[in-house]
Amino acid sequence: MVTQSQAPDVVRVGRVGKTVRVLVAVAGIGLLINGSVRASDDAWPFGPMSQYAMSVPDDARIDYTRVSAVTDAGTTVDVPLNIEGAGVARAEIEARAGEIVKDPSLLQQVADGWARKHPDQPKYVKLELIRDTTQLVKGKVEGPPTSQVLATWEVRR
Template sequence: MAGVTSGQEPAGDVRLGRVGKGLRVLVAVVGIGLLINGSVRASDDAWPFGPMSQYAMSVPDDASITYTRITAQTDAGTTVDVPLNIEGAGVARAEIEARTGEIVKDPSLLQQVADGWAKKHPDKPQYVKLELIRDTTQLVKGRVEGPPTPEVLATWEVRR
């Protein structure tokens, strides 16, 4: 169909009308307003219209940093760090950190971690004992001062 034309000339520049410009300005103002409101009044739950404070903060130079983990003794006689993700033990680190107080009060909640591992990895060594541990790393002038200090918060003998 080379050489066939529709009989219409190109329209040239298309300009945005007053309504279109006004709508764009309104959307921009509302978006900026939501961001400011979220940053001032909301929590991370309101993201993207709230702060992502876990990424927006720095640690003071002379502070301590805590890290929660679970170790397991296996039926093969080894001690391993439990992979706290959906593919590993079926539970995410954030879930453990959010429920640390509950687990300390009721260590039997760690049974779910062992059950998740057993279900997802029946061919691997199974957990026989779990420990919820909080490692604390001390910073001095912004630098790590010595190795982390572990604190066992809860222990659970796995039931079969």
């Protein structure tokens, strides 16, 4: 049986230290609740945990935004929208789709990013922002997606 004297030491915090710690924890919980109840992602790290939080109806149209490129080798390719590919993430393109439609020159950085990261590969000469739409019927995918070109950009050299 372990007696108290043999037990490892216990280091306690002082009254002030404890009060401050409890208050900080309670304030943090308050900020988190506030974020979830009324704030937006802007309040990170105290924003709402809203990833995949929306209720998608059974007859939803599911949009998927991508960038297609014509290269100087004459091929048409899907631009890899990630850091290693064109240096821009798909989420960034999706979040800025409206702006890109208004100002297609924003696509220039996709071509620049690709050229910089892959100097030995065919360059992009023309970029298209495309939206693929999949239709749900009673919660199930109905047929292949339909595509719509939202913006076109002739790449500047």
